[in-house]
Amino acid sequence: MKVPTRIPRQLALPRPQFVRPFHQSIARTANVAPIVGTGPPPDPPTPAVRNAQERLERRKKHAELLKMAKEVRSAQDGKSSGVAKRFWKEVTIREVDGALQVHLDARPLRHPNTKAIIRVPLSKPNLASALALEWDILTSTQQATKQHLIPLTSLICRALDILDDDASNSPExxxxxxxxxxxxxxxxxxxxxxxxxxxxxxxxxxxxxxxxxxxxxxxxxxxxxxxxxxxxxxxxxxxxxxxxxxxxxxxxxxxxxxxxxxxxxxxxxxxxxxxxxxxxxxxxxxxxxxxxxxxxxxxxxxxxxxxxxxxxxxxxxxxxxxxxxxxxxxxxxxxxxxxxxxxxxxxxxxxxxxxxxxxxxxxx
The missing domain is CATH 1.10.3580.10 (ATP12 ATPase)
Structure with a gap:
């Protein structure tokens, strides 16, 4: 006769499962604030503009607003400092002594550092026209002192400086x-x-x-x-x-x-x-x-x-x-x-x- 095997009670019963919480904070219910707002609800958020034409129109509106703000600020600065908008009325191109010169009324445009007259070769009429246009769109004398507003003038003056440096007889x-x-x-x-x-x-x-x-x-x-x-x-x-x-x-x-x-x-x-x-x-x-x-x-x-x-x-x-x-x-x-x-x-x-x-x- 085969004697049955006795299994200890502590092995036969399943062991209790211990759950370890991830935090020790005490759970509390949320306090919902009362609704005190009046009027209709706000408009739902709109998706980002993806149409290229709409984005272009929006940029044009931003540019117009910035331009208006710039004009107002320039007018205020002119009133506060007493500086005129600009001392010239017309910008012209003249041929003088075998070169093209940009004239602000009767004054020839000069190099900001050397004060020499800026002379553009006769073979570069487009360059002279672009230089004249750059000065014609300036609205005040103060703008003429800012290099980022006259980039073409700076580039031409760079070339003229190289010309003068090449022609010098100095050791350098x-x-x-x-x-x-x-x-x-x-x-x-x-x-x-x-x-x-x-x-x-x-x-x-x-x-x-x-x-x-x-x-x-x-x-x-x-x-x-x-x-x-x-x-x-x-x-x-x-x-x-x-x-x-x-x-x-x-x-x-x-x-x-x-x-x-x-x-x-x-x-x-x-x-x-x-x-x-x-x-x-x-x-x-x-x-x-x-x-x-x-x-x-x-x-x-x-x-x-x-x-x-x-x-x-x-x-x-x-x-x-x-x-x-x-x-x-x-x-x-x-x-x-x-x-x-x-x-x-x-x-x-x-x-x-x-x-x-x-x-x-x-x-x-």
Whole structure:
């Protein structure tokens, strides 16, 4: 006979389950505040404006309000300080001694530092017209002292300073030219057009044509580099400075920097001043060099009129901001930040085109 096995009672019964609370605070009921508001309920929140036309209209209204506030503030400042709105009534362009001068009534426009009369070559009538327009839209004398309101005047004065420095007989001649060359060549090693994204992975975004960000960057860079190595620096090879998964930029091959440095030092005053402005605006040396080469009326230019849409301000601004635009299309742009920066880049590049272009007949 088999004897049954006896199981202890403490093992047969289930053990009590102990629950450990996540907090030790005493639970209390919420005190609901009485409704004391009067009138209809507020309007429900409206979604963000997604229509481009509505957003444009809203920005126009904001611009009009800012303009009105600026006019009121300027009027108040004029009354409080006793300064007239501006001492000139008309802005004209006159040809004097083989150069174009902008006159504020009967007074010629002068360099703010040297007080020399600003003389624009006869071959640059568009530059003179833009300079006159810049001073015609000023509403007070006080605005003429603010550099951000007269950017084209500053750029022209920069070119004139280089002209005077080149013509001086001092031991420090071409000091400004040398400093500009040293500055712009630093951007060649970190050129925004030569920094390519790593190869796209399976989950990376592609455009409608099936291209990745790297493909778009490579296409834009090869087009500009091909133009420069064919028409401007024949015989040299320009490589990308940041490619693949590398995080450290690499320098160009031996001799490339010397060729480009000699080209920059050989530019005239208007061209090197324009190159400096374009490099600082787009953070790309090769894109700035192509702008100067295609639009210049001097010996560095291609010697023919640039067809409309060849390498315009719009083209170069897009080429130097490919990655920013790519990310904005994927994640959205920051309003009043990305768009404002793009407009500022276009403005600066447009001033470069005005500075270096002309009719091709130099008159100094």
């Amino acid at each position: 001649a071409t000091k400004i030219r040398t400093a500009i060359t040293h500055t712009v060549l630093r951007y060649l090693d970190t050129d925004s057009l030569l920094c390519w994204a790593p190869p796209a992975g399976p989950h990376d975004r592609r455009n409608d044509a099936g291209e990745s960000l790297r493909d778009v960057q490579k296409k834009a860079a090869e087009e500009t580099v091909s133009y420069l190595t064919t028409n401007v620096w024949p015989g040299i090879t320009i490589e990308p400075v940041l490619d693949g998964h590398s995080i450290m930029p690499r320098k160009q091959s031996e001799g490339v920097r010397e060729v480009i440095q000699g080209w920059v030092m050989g530019l005239d005053a208007w061209e090197i001043a324009g190159l400096e402005r374009a490099v600082l605006a787009g953070k790309s040396f090769v894109a700035a060099a192509r702008v100067v080469a295609e639009w210049s009326e001097g010996s560095v230019g291609t010697g023919h009129a640039v067809p409309v849409g060849r390498f315009s301000v719009e083209h170069v601004s897009k080429a130097t901001s490919l990655e920013v635009d790519w990310q904005a299309e994927q994640w959205g742009e920051v309003e009043d930040t990305h768009d404002v920066n793009q407009e500022d880049v276009r403005r600066q590049l447009g001033s470069v085109v005005l500075l270096v272009s002309g009719t091709g007949k130099q008159h100094y």
